[in-house]
Amino acid sequence: MSSIPPQRQKQLQKLLQKLGLPEGVLANWSLLDLALTHSSACASANYEKLEFVGDAAIRLAAAEFLWQTYPNFEVGEFAAIRSVLVSDRILAQIARSYGLERYLLVAGSATGDKAGMASRLADALEAIAAALYLSTYTLELVRPWLDSHFQTLTEEIRACPARQNYKAALQEWTQAQYKLLPEYRVVEINPIHGSSERFSAEVWLQNRCLGKGKGRSIKTAEQEAARTAFQTATGESSEFGSRNLQL
Incomplete structure (x- = not known):
């Protein structure tokens, strides 16, 4: 030193x-x-x-x-x-x-x-x-x-x-696999404030919907959509067993 x-x-x-x-x-x-x-x-x-x-x-x-x-x-x-x-x-x-x-x-x-x-x-x-x-x-x-x-x-x-950040995890995965960022589309499905399913979100990549989610807030709905998409993409979903989505 x-x-x-x-x-x-x-x-x-x-x-x-x-x-x-x-x-x-x-x-x-x-x-x-x-x-x-x-x-x-x-x-x-x-x-x-x-x-x-x-x-x-x-x-x-x-x-x-x-x-x-x-x-x-x-x-x-x-x-x-x-x-x-x-x-x-x-x-x-x-x-x-x-x-x-x-x-x-x-x-x-x-x-x-x-x-x-x-x-x-x-x-x-x-x-x-x-x-x-x-x-x-x-x-x-x-x-x-x-x-x-x-x-x-x-x-x-x-x-x-x-608190789990599935949006960040999904973004990391899509960048690694496709060099692209996912797109979120959110709509209000229930105008009542405080509703547990006020917003509905979809996450898209290359014109394909990877996952959907609902939540009390836009952030919660997006996280739920990201969770569904990430688990599907990495093979955790029982519906899909492949680790790579065919886009």
């Missing part, structure tokens, strides 16, 4: 302590410092490239956690829950739990940009995951401080299935 100022060294060491990692851990300190440097602080050396690796590392950590902890989950549940666990909103929430904003180097207009803080925290958390992954090329420095969050969040999602 000789290339990093002594005060910064202490900050980084304290952050790893907050993450619960042991002293003497084989972390790449230069990468860790870079992971906490916003582009406003240094245009030529910041966390932007690390985000790319960190995004993949966190997604893999979430996938491993779900695979090991909930072996009976269907693939649709894996994808829908993981999409919540790795969302920017949740990553920013995790970052705040460790006080990450105190270690993030920002400058200029970004200093007073409170609206953009959540996005910066999520990005920085991904970059930290990348720095720690690239220190060992394993998840041994990543899983220990993420798993407890994943556990709590997964239990909350299981207790409230509506």
Whole structure:
């Protein structure tokens, strides 16, 4: 860590302590410092490239956690829950739990940009995951401080299935399979406010309806349509056994 100022060294060491990692851990300190440097602080050396690796590392950590902890989950549940666990909103929430904003180097207009803080925290958390992954090329420095969050969040999602993000899971699937985004068509079928089936939604891809759903709100109806479509597409539906819809 000789290339990093002594005060910064202490900050980084304290952050790893907050993450619960042991002293003497084989972390790449230069990468860790870079992971906490916003582009406003240094245009030529910041966390932007690390985000790319960190995004993949966190997604893999979430996938491993779900695979090991909930072996009976269907693939649709894996994808829908993981999409919540790795969302920017949740990553920013995790970052705040460790006080990450105190270690993030920002400058200029970004200093007073409170609206953009959540996005910066999520990005920085991904970059930290990348720095720690690239220190060992394993998840041994990543899983220990993420798993407890994943556990709590997964239990909350299981207790409230509506929090599962099937729209994000379906979008990920259609982009991977067809390089296309699904289209949602919503109509109001019951004008009575508070009705459990006020809206009806359909999700379409390449002129084919993949799924339908109803709900109290537009968002709920779309999620239900996405759930039906995703489960059909991935072979969870009893009506269809194929993993690929023929479009």
